[in-house]
Amino acid sequence: MKINSVILMLLALNVFIPAALGLSFSLEPQPELGQLRDFKGSELCQVAENSKHYLQSQGQDTFAVHPGKQINDQITLKRVEHTLAFICQTYREDVRAKRQSRLHDKAFLKQHFEFVRWRPDKETAAKIAGKSTNESKARMLNNIPDEEIFLTKYYTKLLDGSPVKTEHYDQALYALPKDEQGLSLAQAEQQKEHLTRFRFTRQQIIAGALVNDKLAKPLVWLTEEALHDVLLQGTGVLKVDGKIRYFNVHRNNGITYDYTIGKREQPRYWYFVETPEIMGYGQDQSSKIAIKPQVTFAGNIADLGVGKLIMVSYRDNKGQVSRLGILADQGGAFDNNLFQLDLLVDSYRGWSDYHSHNGHLPDYARAWILLLK
Template identity: 85%
Template sequence: MVSKGGKIKSVIVSLFALNIFIPTALGLSFSQESSPELGQLKGFKGSELCRVAENTRYYLETQPQDHFAVHPGKMINNQVTMDKVQQTLAFICRTYREDVRAKRNSRLHDKAFLTEHFRFVRWLPDKKTATEIAGKSSNAAKSRMLNGIPEDEIFLTKYYTKLLDGSPVKTGQYDQALYALPEDEQGLSLAQAEGKKEQLTRFRFSRQQVIAGALLKDKLAKPLVWLTEEALHDVLLQGTGVLKVDGKIRYFNVHRNNGISYDYSIGKREQPRYWYFVETPEIMGYGHDQPSKIAIKPQVTFAGNIAALGVGKLIMVSYLDNNQQVSRLGILADQGGAFDNNLFQLDLLVDSYRGWSDYHSHNAHLPDYARAWILLLK
């Protein structure tokens, strides 16, 4: 007769043998699925997926010291390695390029091809944490969405880069700046800055203090561009601003923050967290410091809990779109403060829009929840 404890031990051993992902909390969050039910593969371009896969793979190869993000996944057993993650990303581009040279339809949009070449690890959400956050939130809509997460689907939010107007100088309308790193931190690496944080301007002020003019008085930081206060809150939330300034489109990306954590339970205007920015040639995703950040593309980039999952995971989500089952691929190549201790949500980068109505008209068909898998090359 096998004891109850012996049965549990036997089950756990069996799960490891099957490459099952074991979470730190009670119950399984990730498990291998041999025959996933997929929909029509659409909503993404193989060329863009390849670009993000290539950029992310380069990050993995050149930034091995970034232990926060460069790892197989905190809950993955030792049969999943960084080599396997990189092979998965390389396979994406190899497949895309072979199809282009052969002048055939993309096999990345072929369900049979994907199930033949990839292992599918089903992701079930951490509903316990989502419910706890919902109970603390003062935002009724947010609480309702978090409480509504199904047992077998993640919360699939969407984010976009804000198309905004700006000014090279301060005006009555454009009276808030995106600031570069303060002058006393210019030239310091991230590690050097962390070593003397108690002396640096960056850690002294909250968002509200900066908005009130704390940096202007003694010219502690250089304004990169000026925008409205409402636009500033949007850019701080989304991490990227796409601004039309004097008729030209310019990109601005978060650089380093003031060390205050994002509070999921309060709104964007109340957040004390503040980011300093840098101008970039395109939209940038994750990177441990600005020079290393990954260039990302809409429709094929997910933001999520990189600390737990590891940057560079190939992810598939599946959902109903106008009564049709749709599946799509993307790369985990971005993050945000909302994903700290969050394994119930992914954020899909959709595009650049002027505002909510523009965004909503293009994305109203996308659902709030979706089944999700992490894909690994067999």
């Protein structure tokens, strides 16, 4: 009775209660925000519009198309769609009126949105840290503050590649194996015991498992180190014969990502497809959401639902910053992970290039899910 009474009282106060009764999400009437910067309203609108289209056209994807399993039933899909539509409405009205973007105005955002504060699931983070063989990762997971999520950053790797195999470029990004061409994801799942995609680990494919019998078509060739980077990031931006080409993950070998081990040890392997731009979440390649740097978050879509408008706030070398983005991407690291978001920053050659542009960004930030009032 006491627990039920507490729940009823919290519902009366409009508090959001996750399924596990951990108070990870709650309305915050007067959030303290910083200067709204480091994102473009035009690109936020593009990702919002692409995400709204996914919600409206892919209702069969119950993994991602839902109001949010870890928040509560006050959020509906229609409300999420209206929130995304309002982003573009506001951006376009401001452009037509030739005025400064109201998406960068704290008072405007507080007037039109409810802010649902997200506090991290530190218990799960600590369990993962205890199993991790990476000391740095374990330390960062153990140091997640009570009031802030773990804010990581990801980028698309700028790489060189070759249209043919060479001594230097000796690893391929493979298209879906030939025995799966033309099969839908559902059809492939029904036949998985007989399909090439599910037969090999990453290490076996690197060793040449697909080569001799030509089981899959190589899309482009790159170095082994570059291959591990692209498999980790999910997208490769490759300069091939002087031309920039984009490659995105398509389907994997069915092995779960292991958060506790490094990228080279991961048995999970992805097959790729060439795309015209950077793509985020999608149940299959034809439905993936086109995304943009600085306004896209990857996260736990299974629990939060795709298309959530999210604000993060943190202090950098110029002061307190708040910024908006859309949850439109995911990754294996976010399975059962409600303590982390991954911000898509840009495309870079490597760590030094990335760090010179993003070294000022912190590891933790306050976070809110925004919903149109």
